[in-house]
Structure formats: structure tokens, C-alpha cells
Amino acid sequence: MTGERNDHWERVYAxxxxxxxxxxxxxxxxxLKMIERAGVNRDAAIVDIGGGASNLVDALLDRGFTDLTxxxxxxxxxxxxxxxxxxxxxxxxxxxxxxTRWQPERHYTFWHDRATFHFLTDPRxxxxxxxxxxxxxxxxGWAMLAxxxxxxxxxxxxxxxxxxSPDTLAVCLGSEFTLVNQRHHLxxxxxxxxxxxxxxxxxxxxxxxxQ
Numbered sequence: 001m002t003g004e005r006n007d008h009w010e011r012v013y014a015x016x017x018x019x020x021x022x023x024x025x026x027x028x029x030x031x032l033k034m035i036e037r038a039g040v041n042r043d044a045a046i047v048d049i050g051g052g053a054s055n056l057v058d059a060l061l062d063r064g065f066t067d068l069t070x071x072x073x074x075x076x077x078x079x080x081x082x083x084x085x086x087x088x089x090x091x092x093x094x095x096x097x098x099x100t101r102w103q104p105e106r107h108y109t110f111w112h113d114r115a116t117f118h119f120l121t122d123p124r125x126x127x128x129x130x131x132x133x134x135x136x137x138x139x140x141g142w143a144m145l146a147x148x149x150x151x152x153x154x155x156x157x158x159x160x161x162x163x164x165s166p167d168t169l170a171v172c173l174g175s176e177f178t179l180v181n182q183r184h185h186l187x188x189x190x191x192x193x194x195x196x197x198x199x200x201x202x203x204x205x206x207x208x209x210x211q
């Protein structure tokens with residue numbers, strides 16, 4: 001399955017301009033507002049899961065963030081962003097990896113995902129993703145997952161997706177993550193269609209056990 005996913009996304013980014021894909025945003029305004037809501041410092045470690053060719057890294061660099069990591073399955077997508085950023089790309093750590101097989105080597109204050117979790121239709125892949133998230137985000141850290149909402153599309157880029165509400169995402173993340181903020185967003189695709197997204201911001205809290 002990993003090889004099939006990789007081949008699919010490499011074909012997408014090899015055959016389409018970054019501004020032609022349905023999820024393209026000129027300015028990732030909702031993501032930026034969620035990061036602002038978390039109140040993280042400019043030197044906080046931020047990882048963008050499935051960030052590929054997204055403009056989020058550009059916007060964060062422009063705002064003075066200094067510890068940025070972008071992880072994507074597609075090396076082509078990472079190349080697109082690196083080429084776009086030019087010399088500034090050297091300020092970013094780029095990781096080409098399948099999130100369901102990735103083992104984080106450090107902690108991140110803010111985990112951002114607008115592109116990946118809703119594509120994981122296999123429960124085993126979701127479990128592997130969540131294991132990576134929990135290994136990467138310490139107590140006091142943040143996780144923002146943007147997925148297709150319950151009234152969103154059932155497929156994207158020809159692939160089936162799982163649609164979520166903030167409550168169903170909270171169940172996935174477990175009791176150590178508290179839902180802090182949520183926002184419904186209608187994304188206008190470059191082709192003129194509208195896609196219903198749900199942005200959910202969680203904070204990881206220490207687990208307390210009853211005495």
C-alpha cells in the first residue's frame with residue numbers, strides 16, 4: 001500500500017502545477033489562525049505533515065518562525081516547495097517519508113496536518129499515524145488536523161477519504177488530547193468547486209489517573 005500511495009502522489013506532482021491541484025491555497029489563512037490561537041513562540045518546532053507543495057511553510061518563514069519541518073510522501077512535492085523558496089529552503093528540514101512508517105526523532109510543539117489523515121482509510125494506517133503523532137507531540141504541545149468535514153467530498157484526487165467531525169477526531173486522538181478550537185471552512189478549489197473542511201485544534205495534556 002505504501003508503494004501505491006507513493007506512486008500516486010509522485011504522478012500527481014509530476015503532471016500538475018502546484019496551483020492546479022484541488023487543495024491548493026494561495027494563503028493558508030485558517031491554518032495560520034490556528035497556529036496563532038495556540039500562541040506558540042517563533043522558535044517553536046512546527047512540523048507540517050503532508051505539507052509537500054503547500055504555501056504554509058512560506059507564510060511561517062515570512063512571520064519569523066525559525067524551526068520548521070515539512071514531511072511528505074512525495075519527494076516531487078518537496079522539490080516543488082524547495083524550488084519555490086529558493087535560498088530560504090535551507091532554513092527548513094525536509095523529510096520524504098510515509099507517515100505510517102515514520103518514527104519521529106524529536107519533539108514538535110505544533111503538529112499541523114491539512115492533507116494526510118483523511119486519506120488513511122485503513123485502521124492500521126490510522127493507528128500508525130496516531131502513534132507517530134503521540135511520539136512527536138509532548139505534553140503541552142498542539143495538534144491541528146484539518147480533514148474533510150462530514151458533508152465534505154467522499155473522494156479526493158481519485159482516492160477515497162474518511163470524513164470527520166471534531167468529536168470523532170477527538171475520539172481518535174484519545175483522552176490525553178483536549179479539543180481547544182474548531183472551525184468549519186469551505187475551501188474554494190482552483191477549478192471553482194467548494195470543499196467542506198473541518199479544522200480541529202487539540203492540546204496535549206498530562207493524563208491523570210484517579211486515586
